[in-house]
Amino acid sequence: MPFTDHPLRSALYLPASNAKAIAKARTLPCDVVILDLEDAVAPEAKASAREAAITAVAEGGFGDRLVAIRANGLDTQWGAADLFAIAGSCADAVLMPKVNGPQDIARCEAALASAHPGMQMWAMIETCASMFALEPIAAMASSTRLSLWIMGINDLAKEMRAPLSAERTPFLPFLSMAVAAARAHGVAILDGVCNEFRDLDAFEAEARQGQQFGFDGKSLIHPAQIDPCNTVFSPSEADLAWARSVIAAFALPENAGQGVIRVDGKMTELLHLEQAQQMVAMAGRITLG
Numbered sequence: 001m002p003f004t005d006h007p008l009r010s011a012l013y014l015p016a017s018n019a020k021a022i023a024k025a026r027t028l029p030c031d032v033v034i035l036d037l038e039d040a041v042a043p044e045a046k047a048s049a050r051e052a053a054i055t056a057v058a059e060g061g062f063g064d065r066l067v068a069i070r071a072n073g074l075d076t077q078w079g080a081a082d083l084f085a086i087a088g089s090c091a092d093a094v095l096m097p098k099v100n101g102p103q104d105i106a107r108c109e110a111a112l113a114s115a116h117p118g119m120q121m122w123a124m125i126e127t128c129a130s131m132f133a134l135e136p137i138a139a140m141a142s143s144t145r146l147s148l149w150i151m152g153i154n155d156l157a158k159e160m161r162a163p164l165s166a167e168r169t170p171f172l173p174f175l176s177m178a179v180a181a182a183r184a185h186g187v188a189i190l191d192g193v194c195n196e197f198r199d200l201d202a203f204e205a206e207a208r209q210g211q212q213f214g215f216d217g218k219s220l221i222h223p224a225q226i227d228p229c230n231t232v233f234s235p236s237e238a239d240l241a242w243a244r245s246v247i248a249a250f251a252l253p254e255n256a257g258q259g260v261i262r263v264d265g266k267m268t269e270l271l272h273l274e275q276a277q278q279m280v281a282m283a284g285r286i287t288l289g
Contacts, residue, residue: 009233016053126152134181197222243276
């Protein structure tokens with residue numbers, strides 16, 4: 001199934017070194033599992049975590065969930081070995097951290113030359129340099145495996161020396177520009193993690209903010225965040241009722257060939273019909289999943 005046809009509401013990070021967490025992930029209702037070799041793994045455990053991630057992917061059991069492995073950066077002592085191992089695996093995707101520009105996508109593409117044809121490249125957008133190269137990075141999707149971005153606001157906040165508040169005020173321009181650049185080149189995009197895993201109200205508020213920006217979903221650090229995340233990034237019953245009414249109205253014989261019609265007292269254009277069809281299709285894919 002192409003990733004564009006797969007729900008991407010919730011992407012849960014797990015340390016690849018934690019066998020119990022990986023086993024539990026096979027039962028969780030997240031759409032994506034990300035086995036992490038980078039931030040969640042201590043330097044002395046990098047090699048064993050890499051082996052554990054490859055073994056977990058080979059063992060399978062993840063059902064309809066997409067499984068990605070986040071490598072260490074290519075400029076680290078572990079990055080090249082990570083990509084070599086991941087390229088030989090059956091993972092759905094490799095997630096590259098600290099992408100600064102299109103040159104990093106090209107380097108990763110070369111390292112994945114032997115990977116199976118369906119393996120996708122995902123990129124972390126989390127550096128100051130990447131904020132000024134969003135469009136050229138996204139444009140690499142036309143000639144490489146690049147298909148998805150994940151925002152890394154924690155790392156961006158560290159580089160900018162900016163506070164990471166609940167409102168995320170310093171980062172709002174970057175969030176909207178990243179979504180626009182991704183959409184311009186057909187790249188899926190997920191919001192960054194919320195560090196609040198005990199305060200689910202705070203998490204839900206941040207998830208709704210991301211949904212309003214147009215993200216496809218959100219990356220997560222705790223299983224408790226999955227259910228509220230799936231709810232926020234799924235069409236509501238009210239949304240689906242509107243979508244079905246728009247589709248039905250445009251299907252009426254008297255509206256054949258019309259570009260603008262009235263639905264429930266509101267002017268409705270063909271662009272709204274397209275949005276409605278996308279929403280109903282996504283709801284169907286969520287149900288099937």
